[in-house]
Amino acid sequence: MHLTAAEIAAFNGNGYVVKPDVFSEADLRxxxxxxxxxxxxAVRELHAAGELQHLQSDASLETRLARIMAAEPEAGRQIYARLLGKGGGGYRGPAMFAMLTHPGLIGCVESLVGREIVGSSVYRIRPKLPGWAHGEVPWHQDSGYLMAHCDRHLIVTCWIPLVDATLENGCLYVIPGAHRTGVFRHYTGGHGGFLEIPAKDLPPGAIPLEVKAGGVLFMTNLTPHASFENRTDIVRWSMDLRYQGAEAPTNADEAPETYTPERDPVTMACYPPEADFVIRSPSHPEREVRTxxxxxALRDRYDRAQPYMPGRGWTPLRELQIAD
Ligand SMILES: O=C(O)CCC(=O)C(=O)O
Known part of the structure; x- marks a missing residue:
């Protein structure tokens, strides 16, 4: 599977494209x-420790965490933290690796970044819970989170809903064409604790993108996007995976211990705290992470070493609000 010429043109012109049916039901299962x-x-552990009263065993993946969060919020928060870690990037089991290396997805990514493909360190699993502020993600570009010298490189975000993403449960919004403006000023401490571009700084024209489970929304690292409230009673589970080509800075062949405050930032990977991994390299197949x-092991090694990443110097949002 690849993107068609029309899909590539749409991606380049608008900063995003949605491709349906990249994943089969079995892949998502x-x-x-x-x-x-x-x-x-996590539920069993908390229950055994007396920190959770109701197992909610009869609930589905779509409803279990929502029900726990509504009935026993502290236990729900703990499950979220244990489950996903790193804001959703803590899971590195075989099913995660299968998603990251899925042949159809990688074929589409190849259409955008070329034949040498590096998996970007930042991948996330997100449960957007009903009525949970942290589940709402304010306007940002993924570049806002990455090192500044990576702004000129393409890093493709693949946003993958694990349930149908709808207007009601908080599908993503994008601003077509706004990726051509460069990096907008982000502020720290925005809604839910995320980085935020104030809406007044963005061009008009935001549109919602409802995507069915199995489809993928491909975006550039400069595409402004956001997602808002989940007004249903189910969890809108999604994943976002990122990929870059050979020319973008990576830590794929580096020891995490080399990331120290003394190191020149422009020599660093785009997001040093977590491990990048080579998915496909026809020129150096020995670099590929195959199992x-x-x-x-690679992800664990980076986690243990806690590599240093300098901040981008974004201003706290409250300072902007005081200035206003
Ligand atoms: O899933 C969401 O609601 C937000 C995703 C996002 O911001 C991202 O993939 O960068």
Whole structure:
């Protein structure tokens, strides 16, 4: 599977394209089952420790965390933290590796970045819970989170809903064409604790993108996007995976210990705290991470070393509000 010429042109012109049916139901079942199993194990542990009263065992993946969060919010927060870690990037099991290396997805990514493909360190699993502020993600460009010298490189975000993403449950919004403006000023401490571009700084024309489970929304790292309230009673589970080509800075061949405050920032990977991984390299196949075990070991090594990443110097949002 690849993107068609029309899809590539849409991606370049608008900063995004939606491709339906990249993942089959069976593909999604594996990751959904893995997430459900992580929830089950966290629930059992908390229950055994007396920190959760109701197991909510009869609930589905779509409803279990929502029900726990509504009934026992502290236990719900703990499950979220244990389950996903790093804001949603903590899981590195075989089902995650299968998603990251999915042949159809990688074929589409190849259409955008070329044949040498590096998996960007920042991947996330997100449960957008009903009525949960942290689940709403304010306007930002992914570049806002990355090192500034990476702004000129293409890093493709693949946003993958694990349930149908609708207007009601908080699908993504994008601003077509706004990726051509460069990086907008972001502020720290925005809604839900995320980085935020104030809406007044953005061009008009935001549109919602409803995407069915199995489809993928491809975006550039400069595409402004946001998602708002989930007004349903189900969890809008999604994943966002990122990929870059050979020319973008990476830590794929580096020891995490080399990331120290003394190091010149322009020599750094785009997001040093977590491990990048080579998905496909026809020129250096020996660099490829080929097994889930290799992948897990690499991610663990970076986690243990806690590599240094300098901030981008974004201003706190409250300072803007005081100035206003
Ligand atoms: O899933 C969401 O609601 C937000 C996703 C996002 O901001 C991203 O993938 O960068």
């Amino acid at each position: 594996a990751i959904r089952t893995a997430i459900a199993a992580m929830i089950e194990s 889930a075990t290799q992948f897990e």
